Amino acid sequence: MTFYKFAVGVVLAIAMIAVLTLSALVFSSRDFQFGVAQVAPATNGLVSFRRLAEADAQITQIEAETSGPRGDLLEVEQRIEALDNEAASAEATANEARAQIVGGIAQVEENADVAPAQSAAADMSAQALSSRINTLASRPGLSATDQQQVAALTAQVNQLAQQEEAVDETGAERATLAARQRLISGQVAESNGRILALQQSVVPGTDSFGRIRSEAQSLQALSPLGASAYLAQGHPALLSTMLVLLMGALGSLLYLFPAYLNRPAPVTMAEIAVRLIFGMCAALAFYVLANAAIAGFSIGAGVTQATTSSLLNPFTVSLVGIVAGVLSEDIAKWIQDRGRGIFTQGQISSGAVGAAQAPPPPEAAPTGGLVNNNAL
Known part of the structure; x- marks a missing residue:
């Protein structure tokens, strides 16, 4: 291995590390925006980390100030249950x-x-049952067995009366607790309203403030020098474009590494630079054409609102960029053929002149510069 080839390998490795690092930062930021847009469509994937932190601090303070009533309310609810x-x-x-x-x-x-004076199901309170038992006890001519049965029924009725009294006491205690619950609930509801207002001011139209706040904290914690958190506050369209460019560069590197290892002709420094730029250009061009086609289909189908950048899945965007970077020559040729077909469609020959003249030979695709690797 010559020193030049070794230097080319070092440059390729450095370029791969740089592209992977930047791609990871941009992808994590764009994926965060995509998740926010899914749970809170009104935000379009954009949230302010500073406002999230401020609102979270104020919510924590409100919860601390109302911790007493909240604890009392919890105890009352448990006691009522x-x-x-x-x-x-x-x-x-x-x-x-x-x-x-x-x-x-x-x-x-x-x-x-x-013969019973009333139906047994008419009044089954302890007082009514006791009255019927007393009537039976005062009746002459009862057998000894019936008298024992009446005595046992009297004891059971007394026990039933105690149970009914306990139920009444429980009902009275519950009524007192319910009144206290309504009083405390008013205090807690006022603080909950303030908390909800703070949450809606940052993340409108959703109750997923806690989830978004926790994910934002995780992104900040793992973000090198806060880069991912900073990028996550940028516009989704810009991040999607950056992601496509980086994935185009990654696709170009995926093409260059096998060429460096297996191709007889050595990879040059110029080829690395040009191939990276060409891969990014091809990825961006293919990304724009794909979105234009989707927008055209949406308009043709009568859809009033086309897909925005915040709704584009970052995995799909990355796939477009990587494929375009690896197949940059094929993508460029395909775009050239499609463009020639669009601009030449519908042309007709002009009478006998066109019939007499032989059709011109098809123009060959340009082979210089970026499309021809041999020129590098």
């Missing part, structure tokens, strides 16, 4: 006891051949 569970359990137990008492009363009335 516990009381509701206790009341439901007590009510279920009371209903089961009522059913047993009513069944016992019906059995005694049947044994004593007594």
Whole structure:
């Protein structure tokens, strides 16, 4: 290996490292914008990191100031939930006891051949059941078994009365807690309104402020010298264009590295520089044509709003740039052929003159400069 080839390899390695570093920075910034545009379309992918930090600090301060009422509200809600569970359990137990008492009363009335004055389901409160049991107890001629049954029913009714009293006390406590909950909720709702206003001032039309803030902090933490965070605040159209150019350069390097290793003709310094520039030019041209075609189809289909740069997936943009960089000569030739076809379409020969003259030979594609690698 000659020293010149070694120097060319060093230049290729440095160029690859530089392109990869810049591509990673721009891609991470553009991907952040794309994610923001997905969760908050009103932002168009643009958020101010400074305003995010300021709003987050103010929100933290508001939450700290209202931590007391928030804690009280949480305790009240938990206590109300516990009381509701206790009341439901007590009510279920009371209903089961009522059913047993009513069944016992019906059995005694049947044994004593007594027609009930009212339906057993008419009034099943402890007071009404106690009245029916007392009526049975005062009736003469009850058997010893029925008297024992009446005594047991009396004890059950007394227990049922205690359960109903406990349920009433639980209801009263719950009413007191509900009034306190409404009072504290008003204080917390006022602070929540201030927090929501701060969030909407930075990220309008969404409730994903926390997610965007955490992703912005992660991007800042891993951004070398804050480069990615700085780029993420640029316009999506500019970042997409930068990404296409860098990916075009990356595609050119993907072409040059195998040529450096395997091609008999050595890669020169001039070829590296020209190939990088040519790859970026081809990537940008192909990117513009692709977007123009998409816009044309959108207008033809009656779509009122074409796709904006903030909605372009950075992976798709990168794919366009890399493919155009690797196939830069083919892309240039393809664009040339399509352009010639557009401008020559619809031309007709002028009568007999055109019929008499032989058609001119097709013009060969230019072979100098960038398209011909041998010229390098």
